Amino acid sequence: MMFIFRLMVRDFRSGDLLTLLAALVISVGTVTSIGLFIDRLQLSFEEQSANLLAADRLVRSDENIPLDWIQKADDLSLEQAQRTSFTTMMFAKDSLQLAQISAVTDSYPLRGAYLVDQTLFGQGQQWTQPPAVGDVWLSSRLASMLGVSIGDQVEIGEAEFNVSKFLVRDPGSTTSAFAISPRAVINHKDLAKTQVIIPGSRVRYSLLLAGNREALQEYGDWLAPQLVDGQRWRTPSQSSERVGNTISRAESFLLLAGTLAVVMSGIAMALASARFVKRHLMQVAILKTIGATPKFLSWAFLQQLSLLFCVGTLIGLAIGWGIQEIIASLLSGLMSTELPPPSINRLWLGVATGLVSMLAFCLPLVMRLIKISPLSVLQPSAKIEQNTAIIYGLGFAGMYALMCIYTKGFLLPSVMTLSIVGIGLIVGLIGVGAFKLGRRLTSGATSGWQIGLASLYRRLMPNLFQLLVFTLIIMLTLILIGVQSSLISDWQKQLPEDAPNHYIFNVQSNQIDAINQTSQALQIPHSDWYPMVRGRVIKINDENVDDLYPEGRNEPELVDRELNLTWSDQLGQGNTLLEGDFSAEGLSIEQRVAQEVGVSIGDTLTINIGGNIITLPITSVREVDWGTMQPNFYLILPKQALQDYPANFVSSLFVDDDKAQNFYKGMSNYPTVSILNVGDILKQIQTIIGQLSQAIQLVLLCILCAGGLVLLASVRSTLEERLEEGALLRVLGAKSSLVRQSIFVEFGALGFFSGVISALGAELCLYGLQVYVFNTQANWHPSLWLFGPLIGVCVILTIGVFASRKVLNVPPMHLLRDL
């Protein structure tokens, strides 16, 4: 044991083990830092989304919250709050107004905060306590409609309340997009004395929960089978589809970035292991001649690698932790919120990376070493018995396993592995062809560039391998740059500064012109007006919905509630026709709800509109981007089907902050019209997007650094051969300029070819990623074809010339003696 340890110390001193240790530390460090950082971002997004929900989870019901739901939450030690929402008339002095009342318990909100103000239409300050008993908070719009100010009395049902604050934002308000009457908040303890809730009242009860993830998950799993019609379980990501989409795309990007880090780590470990093995071949043969048995050598290497794994993984974890702390502190100045601390249990990812790297990349190669024949000391050409298919197979399996562990899925790793195999084939074909051509063009030549081109073919296999590594690294870099820039520009495109931030509802056809005039006078742009008629789907293909979904359990949204129906001659903004004919005399259905109930073109839906039953075939399917903030609908009917029903109209507007007060005042002339302000949620999304953009750029930078290190390692792996050749050329009388020129040409050509193949690979991968992973529009990237070869030539030439500088600066005698 001590001897093995001494051998290890000696190996370490020589630097060979250090290279392997460095590769392991880089692998574990990169994956750990990115893994931890992504975890922190995810936790942060969850927190921010939870602020929109006012809780970590929410369950809402049309009936009183059952006691056993509360009991179960108690059992799991979850924090709880309740909100009861209803619409009723509010009276003040001589005026009355329909208002949306929320009665909240003292612990509300569990997440986020109210924004309240003492002045009408003020900007608001954060407030985490609900109204005191006897107090009411009114939205500025409601207060101005009622003509009350702070200190005035208002009546709700049988109870009187003191107006104590103006409500700017209710943290849970965005969850109920159609609760559009002006808002008021009272304390839950005052609810009973209003006496407004009687049997048959339309009331929405919400139980809000907060706590640790496992308990929430357990609660959700326990609750799901009990939910009936009118009851829903909501998570933060569902609270805003827009935020959910943005975060999930960012997560896909970060996951991709992390997966690429895994691939690079694998390459780094494979390169370092190959170098370690190459430098130990003769040593093992010599040890065998002096009596080291295969068993002893296996045991010795196993112990060395185990110790290396422990030390490398520990250092890697520490460095990874440090790097993510640095990234987080760099970001802290840019982010509006502080990142939550990372979860310690995410460190297992780094440990798994270290273990799989050692088992898949290092161990098989090192164990192959043991098979070297001791005869090699007499006949250096003696080969190792080996099964390269198993070694490469294990390497690929290891990388695949790591990616699966990392992404918790198979799709991305499978796509990535197949791409690498594909790129390997392309590299093989193009590389052999191009190197052969170079050889033919330069036969018998003696100039530097001719020697450089000729040596590409002379060292065909090492050069092909190096070409593959260069290509992969450059391609991965191009993909990341391409994805992050298109992701950011896509987000920015979707959220222009003048994105609509208000919906205006319940507008009668005879009010449209007057409202148009008001908005034009204030220079407030608005979208088209859409008529809305309420209706409920009662049959799908002649089968009653009640039969299809007995007891109302897990009903899809299409049949769960009354829907807003509309008619339109043309596809609205954010709508894409997927199949069918939009102008046909039938139903146009949104893709996701169609999938939920399993209907497609040709199926029929029967709808109850105010007691009248109509049956229509589905004639088109649309994809709807709900994030456009334009009015959009699950079902669009032909005009003939709806025109005889009384409709009210909806539109969306962008109201600048400084025009808001005048706009609200103008709209108070139309007390029956409802306005929903979604500006807060938009601002929240814009903040998240801003933070995400910064975060993914930093992650990209980390990956680029790791890529640079791998490139350097790759150049080093064939350095000895190049140094020996260069030294021999100089011994034979070649001028430094000739050697320099040949090195320039060789690395330049490798860089150029890898750049071109990378551009091709990146273009194909970006197409796949944009269409299938990020669900964005695919487009060509001409810049890849310019930057791919440019990066290839510049980076590889620089690294290659830097690494080979010894050949030019050190006397050849020294070089030959050292080799």
Place this chain on the structure above:
Amino acid sequence: MSNRTAIKVSNLTHTVTSNTGNLTILKGINMEILESQSVAIVGASGSGKSTLLGLLAGLDINTSGDIFVYDQAFSALSEEKRAIIRGQYVGFVFQSFHLLPSLQAIENVMLPAELKGDKDARQKAEALLQKVGLSHRLTHYPNQLSGGEQQRVAIARAFASQPKILFADEPTGNLDEENGKLIIDLLFDLNQSQGTTLVMVTHDNELAKLCDRQLIMSSGQLTEKSL
């Protein structure tokens, strides 16, 4: 010199597979080497000298025939057991020295004794290096030593495990005359002082003449040169 047989070879044949088909390098070789004898194997390049040396030392397995080292049949043993025998009975000196570049001179010499678990490895190595005149070079690395010095370290390493048989493959092939002579003196001194059997491949006739016996390898066959 004792009458005990150190190495016995009977009907040894060795065939290798090359791109052009099978090539028989050794053709039915028979010989016997007694303990403490010094034997030179001479012959032209490519005649099969080094192949024979490798087989005698158990570095490779012959195609047919038998090799006995102190009555143990090498050809029937696994690599594991052959390595144990090498550790117990055999020392090597190579033409290109084959020192481990990452180890100092003293560490190279300590290796065989350390492998055997010898606790006095360092002292023994120091004594051996002193014997070969390198006590001032203990902590030098191979690339800091001249060719002659490297070969002296290799000889010290070969004798560190007190082998019963020393195989030397062209031990002076890479050295100048002066260093070559020094190495030869050392080899024969140690051979005589420790009673080690010396089997040496060389095409230096003067060196071969110093040995007790000369065996001539030609076209895969071995003949004894009468002295």
